[in-house]
Amino acid sequence: MDTTDSVPTEAGTVVVGAGIVGCNLAYQLTALGRDDVVVVDQGPMPTTGGSSTHAPGIMFQTAEDKILTKFADYSRQLYSDLEGADGQQAYKEVGGIEVARTEERMDFLQRRVENATAWGIDDPQLLSPAEVVEHLPLVDEEQILGGYYSPTDGQASGVVACDALARAAMDRGATFVPHTRTEDVVVEDGSVVAVETEHGRIDCDEVVVATNIWARQLGERLGVHLPVAPVEHQYTMTEPLEELSANAADVTDHPLFEQYENVSGEKATRLLASPDRPILRDQDNAMYFRTHGDAYGIGSYNHEPVVPDPRELGGNDPDGNQASVHDFTEHHLETATHPDRPDKAPRQASDELIPATAGKDLEHRYNGMFAESPNGLPVMGPVQGYDGLWTAAAIWITHAGGAGKALAEWMVNGTPSLPDGPIDLGHADVNRFDAHEGSWDFTRDIGGEEYRIVYNIVHPKWVWEGKQRDIRRTPMYHSHVAAGGEMWAEAGWEAPQWFESNADLVEEYGERIPDREGWEATYWSPIEGAEALHVREKVGLHDMTPFNKMEVVGEGAGAFVQRLCTNDVDLDVGGVRYTLMCNEAGGVRADITVTRTGEERYLLLTTGREVGNNHVAWVREHAPEGVHVNDVTSSLAAMVCTGPEARNVLSAVTDVDLSDDAFPFFTSQQFFVRNVPVTALRVSYAGELGWEFYTPSEYGETLWEHLVEAGEEYDLRPYGNGALNALRIEKGFRLWGADLDTEQTPYEAGLGWAVDMDTDFIGKEALEGGAEDLRQKVACLTLDDEEAVVMADRPVLKDGEAIGYVHSAEYGYTVGACVAYTYLPPEYAEPGTEVEVLYEGERYAATVREEPLV
Missing domain, CATH: 2.40.30.110 (Aminomethyltransferase beta-barrel domains)
Structure with a gap:
């Protein structure tokens, strides 16, 4: 690799980190025409010493998350087109097999087939035990019930891929600077202006933090608390196995061998040897396998979480030892320490599955580190409040190609995309996090929890238990608990899914609530159905506090809000309108309710959950000088009283005229509910007669109590998020982040009625003529x-x-x-x-x- 020892004095883009993420990003940026990209790393290149150097490079494409699967599919295609330094294809398409030891895992593998089919992975298959053994003859057929086979899965050496990507990027003008530690990012007036390295300053327009396990440290220097935790897992390689003797490989003549050996030592002789058969996962025992010539590599997540303090990671030492590798912990291999797998040690599980490894020496053993985020997805995108600061962390080799492509498109063309179209990164956006998630206590614990469940069968509705719960409580929390609320965590908020106090409604509505069994019955209660029907027929009260709320204030606020919104929001004070916000490509960035509360004051209401903060960041990013965007999510309690009896309930606690003539749909008024000041909106996400109420948080519990008391005569019941989802979906109301996101235009989403092409808004040009010829x-x-x-x-x-x-x-x-x-x-x-x-x-x-x- 033709790197340089001198640090350039200026660049357009500086990428900090030359591992698989940084190399992919430089490759993609230069492919899009950037020729002023500088990549710096504290280690040698391409063997930087990060996880790209020690990782075995197995690539299973299928994941429950579409983002990860699409990233992996693109990565496979990209690495297949790369030529390694030895002239061979960088990607080894040997296929991948996941085996099942339990019936529950076989059900999971069926879901694998369905996820792969949904996301477009080629030819996913379920195999019988005998068919698994046809592909993997050293697997004991008696130990398994079957397998999932993805023929296009395979392996890519991080070092080989980094070298190939960097060479291509340098051919297009990029500069790579090894042995150079980044000490700081210089920001002036909110904009990145330079990077300070140990060997000099690089003036630049933008910086990408692509340091994975080191990302948190660099972010802390800027006051950006990235919840990225380094976690350790074990990898070992057996002595030569007689059964694999025909596959012995001498890689010492590989062009990258000497560099690899300098960083990785003798294990480079194994890590550079390609697999000759499908890669393998035994997720019931949290283990994975691949061949290295005539040896088997054994990876284990089957131990208690080990989360190092990122402040103590440092860099490669003078003897060439990798910074991302810690000493092997023998007891984690020989003892059952995983909290969910207490009955079998990893070595025992491995030897049962592949008897040829039983009793064999493990010649190379180490604890390698990678990065985890709170939801197991990447942390990427532009950091709000810092013009020119980007992140690309918590990304594996498997996904780095797709992540690099999407991020480069985002940086150059304004929106993330892959060759087959736009990809929504709301759940991977760096701005999705709440303040508490930046604490090291939270990052450490949740990083460990993500490690614990990495190979578990995890239900889509599963929520954390025990660690890092009860962080954010709405003012009505204690009322919910008293009513038997089934509390789930959403973006740190404790929110009720249903209420046990409504169990009596199941008898009333039970004939209309079909029984469930199996996967769809997990984390579900028939009370959800009873609550939904009760709202349709009588009246219910729902806590909306976790929904994100923004106040936009200042001279020019009206023009700014109009610039954000697709609909005409030239409203009278008290007017309310549903509208969309689009990105530059015409994708739906958010759907919001806009209320004009004063001459130059607007209340914007949008989705909660983890994606809501992205919308706040988007609005703040575009706000002009003189317009202030205040996140009032926590300062305002919110609730909705909805159902046919809602007007009767509210009439008992206020003297305001609530008739259709006096208080029409999509209007707001400010008044008192008994002694509580409220801003009331005549809207309802449940799709029934209803009013949303917003009040300062200290009044929230009192307001809830007033409404509950007034509703006793009409059998008002609290209802949870389960019922709300059932109510909104049958009314056709979209849920951003689920059935609406940036991958759809308003016209594709059936929301063209919320677009007024006579106004001027972000994304308008992309939507010209977009009502016809829909994709x-x-x-x-x-x-x-x-x-x-x-x-x-x-x-x-x-x-x-x-x-x-x-x-x-x-x-x-x-x-x-x-x-x-x-x-x-x-x-x-x-x-x-x-x-x-x-x-x-x-x-x-x-x-x-x-x-x-x-």
């Missing part, structure tokens, strides 16, 4: 079997071929069928079209319907 179109499905329920992320089929996937689904208790939202080719999105949903191995007939259903 995809939203479709509302109902299952033909009125008792059946499916979940999201499963393929939608037509004549046996996947034409889309389920974005969100829930049973519609009012319509008496499971409702699913998807996006289909326009010719299949017409009402009456018959399709199928593949779910848990069964095909469920479904029909496209006119929306809304209620």
Whole structure:
């Protein structure tokens, strides 16, 4: 690799970190025309000493998260096109097999097939034990029940890929500077202006922190608390096995061997040897395997979490030892220390699955580090408040190609995308985090928890238990607990999913609530259905405090809000309007409710959960001088009283005229509910007669109590998020981050009515003529079997071929069928079209319907 020892004095973009992420990003930026990219790293190149150097490079593409699967699929294609320093393809497409030791895991592998089909992975297959052994003859057939096979999975050496990517980037003008530690990022007036390295300053316009396990330290110097935790896992390589003797390989003549050996020592002779058969995962025992010539490599996550303090990581030592490698901990291999797997030590599990390894010496053993984030997804994108500061952390070799492509597109063209179209990164956005997530206590504990569950069977609705709970409580928290609220954590908020106090409603509505069993019954209660029906027929009260709330204030606030919004928001004071915010490519950046509360004062209400903070960051990023964007999520308690009896309940606690004439739909008023000041909006996400109330947080509990007391006469009940999701989906209300995001335009999402092309807004140019010739179109499905329920992320089929996937689904208790939202080719999105949903191995007939259903 033709690197330089001299530090350039200026650059357009400085990438800090020349591991697999930094090299991918430099490759993509230069491919998009950037020729002033400088990449600096504290270690040698391409063997920097980070996880890219020690990782075995196995690439299983299929994940429950679409982002990770799409990133991996692109990475595979990219690495397949790269030529290593030895003239060979950088990617080894040997296939990948995940085996099951339990029936629960076999069910999980069926979901693997369905996720792969939904996300577009080639030819996913379920295998019998005998078929697994045909591919992997050293596996003991008696130990397994079957396997999942992805023929295009494989292996990519991080060092080989980094070298190939960097050479291509340098050919296009990039500069790589090894042995250079970055000491600080210089910011003036909120903008990046330079990087300070140990060997000099580089003036620049933007910086990308691509240091993975070191990302937190650099961020702390700027007051950016990135919740990225280094975690350790074990990797070992056996002595030569007689059964693999035909695969012995001498890699000492590889062009990169000497550099690799200088950093990794003797284990370089194994790490550079390619696998000759499918890579393997035994997730029931949190282990993975690949061959290295005539040896087997054994990776283990099957031990208690080990989370080093990032302040103590340092760099490579003078003897060439890698900074991302710690000494091997023997007891973690020979003893069962994983909290969820207490009955079998990793070595025992490995030897049972591959008996050829039993009793063999493990010649190379180490604890390697990688980075974890609170939701297991990357931490990437522009950091709010710092013009020109970008992050790209918590990214594995498997996903680095796709992440690098998406981030480069974001930096150069304004929006993240892959070759097949835009990709929404809301759940991977660096700005998604709440303040508490930046603490080391939280980062450490949740990083450890993410490590613990990395190979577990995790339900989509699963929430943390024990560690790092009860962090954020709405003012009504104690009322919820007293009512038997089933509390789930969302962005740190403790939010009720249902209330045990409503268990009596199940008897009243039970005939309209189908029983569930299996995966869809996990983390579900029939009380959710009873609460939803009660709201439709009587009245309910819901805590909306965790929804994100912004106040936009100042001279020019009206013009600014209009610039953000697709709809005409030239409102009278007290006016309310539903609208969208789009990005520059016309993708839906958020859907919001705008209320004009004063001459130059607006209240913007948007999705909560982890993606809501992204919307706050977006609004702040675009705010002009003189306009202030205040996040009032925590300072305002929020709740909605909704249902046919809502007007009667509220009339008992206020003397305001609540009639349709005096208080029309989509208007707001400020008044008192008894002694509590409120801003009331005549809207309801449940789709019934209702009012949302906003009040300073200290009044929230009192307001809740006033409404509960007034509602006793009308059988008002609190209801949780489970019921709300069922209510909103059968009304056709979108949920941003689930069935609406930047991968859809307003017209594709069926929300063209919220676009006024006579106004000027971000993304307008991209939407010109966008109502015709749609790439995809939203479709509302109902299952033909009125008792059946499916979940999201499963393929939608037509004549046996996947034409889309389920974005969100829930049973519609009012319509008496499971409702699913998807996006289909326009010719299949017409009402009456018959399709199928593949779910848990069964095909469920479904029909496209006119929306809304209620």
